[in-house]
Amino acid sequence: MTKMISLEEARELVLSRVTPLEAETVDLLDAAGRVAAADLKSDIDVSPFAHAAMDGYAVRRCDLAGATAESPITLEVIDEVPAGGVFEGTPQAGQCVRIMTGAALPGCFDAVVKYEIVSMVEGDGKPGGRVAFSAQPKERDNVREAGEEARAGEIVVNKGEAITTAGVGFLAGCGVLRVSVYRKPRVAIIPIGSELVPPSENPGPGHIRNSNSYALAACAKAAGCEADMFDIVPDDEAALEAAVREAAATHDFVVTSGGASNGDFDFIKPVVERAGELLMTTVNMRPGKAQTFGIVDGTPVFGLPGNPAAAYMGFELIIRAGLLKMQGRTAFEHPTIVAKLTCDKKKKDPRRLFMRATLSHGESGELLVTPAKNQSSGLFGPIQKTNCMAVLPEGAQDAHAGDEIACVLLDVAEGTVI
Numbered sequence: 001m002t003k004m005i006s007l008e009e010a011r012e013l014v015l016s017r018v019t020p021l022e023a024e025t026v027d028l029l030d031a032a033g034r035v036a037a038a039d040l041k042s043d044i045d046v047s048p049f050a051h052a053a054m055d056g057y058a059v060r061r062c063d064l065a066g067a068t069a070e071s072p073i074t075l076e077v078i079d080e081v082p083a084g085g086v087f088e089g090t091p092q093a094g095q096c097v098r099i100m101t102g103a104a105l106p107g108c109f110d111a112v113v114k115y116e117i118v119s120m121v122e123g124d125g126k127p128g129g130r131v132a133f134s135a136q137p138k139e140r141d142n143v144r145e146a147g148e149e150a151r152a153g154e155i156v157v158n159k160g161e162a163i164t165t166a167g168v169g170f171l172a173g174c175g176v177l178r179v180s181v182y183r184k185p186r187v188a189i190i191p192i193g194s195e196l197v198p199p200s201e202n203p204g205p206g207h208i209r210n211s212n213s214y215a216l217a218a219c220a221k222a223a224g225c226e227a228d229m230f231d232i233v234p235d236d237e238a239a240l241e242a243a244v245r246e247a248a249a250t251h252d253f254v255v256t257s258g259g260a261s262n263g264d265f266d267f268i269k270p271v272v273e274r275a276g277e278l279l280m281t282t283v284n285m286r287p288g289k290a291q292t293f294g295i296v297d298g299t300p301v302f303g304l305p306g307n308p309a310a311a312y313m314g315f316e317l318i319i320r321a322g323l324l325k326m327q328g329r330t331a332f333e334h335p336t337i338v339a340k341l342t343c344d345k346k347k348k349d350p351r352r353l354f355m356r357a358t359l360s361h362g363e364s365g366e367l368l369v370t371p372a373k374n375q376s377s378g379l380f381g382p383i384q385k386t387n388c389m390a391v392l393p394e395g396a397q398d399a400h401a402g403d404e405i406a407c408v409l410l411d412v413a414e415g416t417v418i
C-alpha cells in the first residue's frame, strides 16, 4: 500500500478508476474543446450546390475547344450571377455568364475561367459585352462541388472525437447547433494546512498564503473542468475527514494539497483509508513524492503534497490524465522532445527528476535546455518563468553539459505530434 510506484503506474492506477461522465447537450459555441458523446451528422450536403471558386465566367468547355493565345475564342456575356443569385436561363452555343465566387454554377456550364486571363472584346465584361478566351479550361476548373465537405446524413464528427474551434464552424455548416458532449468533471480543491491564510490576507507570523488552491483550480479549468475552491482546512483529522466526505458527495473528483507526507500533522492518508479505499501513497518522482490516491464514497480522492511545485507536478502528470478521461479524451501522454543540456547537473536523489527548465535554439538551430537555478519544490515562480520540465531518469547518475535529455512540454496538448 505504501510502496513507491512509478509515474506511469500512478497514472494507470488513476485512469483505471475513472470512466467518461454522462453526456450533456450544449450549444455549439460551447462545444469547442469538448469531446462528442455521439456521432454527429450533417443535415444537408455541404456545400449544398456546386459553385464558382473564382470571380470570372461560367463557360461550356465545348465552346472553347481549340482556343489558344494566337486564336482566342470570343463568347457573348448574357447574364451575371452574384453569390446568392441563381441563373435560370438557357445559354446558346457561344454564350457565357459572368459569375462571382460562391455563386451557384448553373448546371449547363462545366468550368469557370477567372477574370485575370480573359480579355474584353466589346464592353466592360458585363452582360451585353463580349470576352475572349485564350485556352480551353479543364473539366470543372475553378468549381467547388456540391457535398465536397459533407453529404446529407453523413457522420461528420465521430463519437469520441474532440471538437476544435474550426470544427465548430464545420458543424455550423452541417446544421448541428446543439451538441452531445461528455460532461465536465466538477473538481473540489481542498487546501490543508493550519499555516494557510486566503491570498486576500496579509499572512501573520508563521502563516503563508494559500497559493496552491489557485494553481490547482487553474490547472483543473485548463484541463476542461469546473473547479470549486473549498475553505482552508486546518491540520485536524476530523475537520479534514468532514471536508473530504462532503466534497466526495458533491463532486466528481476531489483534490487536496498538503498533509500528504509522514509528519505529525499529515492526515490525508489515514482519512482516505478510514473513509474509503487507499490505493497509493508515494510516487517515484521529484518534485512530488508524496501522492495519495484512493476512493471515498465512489469518488476519486487525490491528496497532493503541499509543496507548490510538487502539487503542480502531481496534478499535471497524474490527475490531469484522469480528468481528461472523464471527459472522453483518449490521449494522456504529454509530448516530449529531446534537447541538449547546457550545463552539468548533479543528481543525488534517485527519484525521476523533473527540472524546471527553458528550451531555446542554439546558434546552429539545435535545441538546448537550461535548468532554472532554483529547483526548490516549494516554489511556483520557476515554473512560471520556464517552458518545460527537463527529465533526469531514475537513478543517481549525474548529467553533463551536452547530454541529450527528454523535455516534457506541459503547455502542449496530449497527443500532439511534434
Ligand SMILES: Nc1nc2c(c(=O)[nH]1)N[C@H]1C(S)=C(S)[C@@H](COP(=O)(O)OP(=O)(O)OC[C@H]3O[C@@H](n4cnc5c(N)ncnc54)[C@H](O)[C@@H]3O)O[C@H]1N2
Binding pocket: 191, 192, 193, 195, 196, 208, 209, 210, 211, 212, 213, 257, 258, 259, 260, 261, 262, 263, 266, 288, 289, 290, 304, 305, 306, 307, 308, 310, 377, 378
Ligand atoms: N521527514 C520527511 N519530511 C518530508 C519528506 C520526507 O520524505 N521525509 N518529504 C518532503 C517532501 S518531498 C514533500 S513534497 C513534503 C510533502 O509534505 P506534505 O504534503 O505533508 O505538505 P505540508 O507539510 O503540508 O506542506 C509542505 C510545504 O508546502 C506548503 N504548503 C502547503 N499547502 C500550501 C498551499 N495551499 N499553498 C502554498 N503552500 C503550501 C507548506 O507550508 C510547506 O512549506 O514533505 C517534505 N517533508
Ligand code: MOO
Binding pocket: 285, 286, 287, 288, 289, 290, 305, 307, 309, 310, 377, 378
Ligand atoms: O515530493 Mo517533494 O516535492 O520532492 O518536495
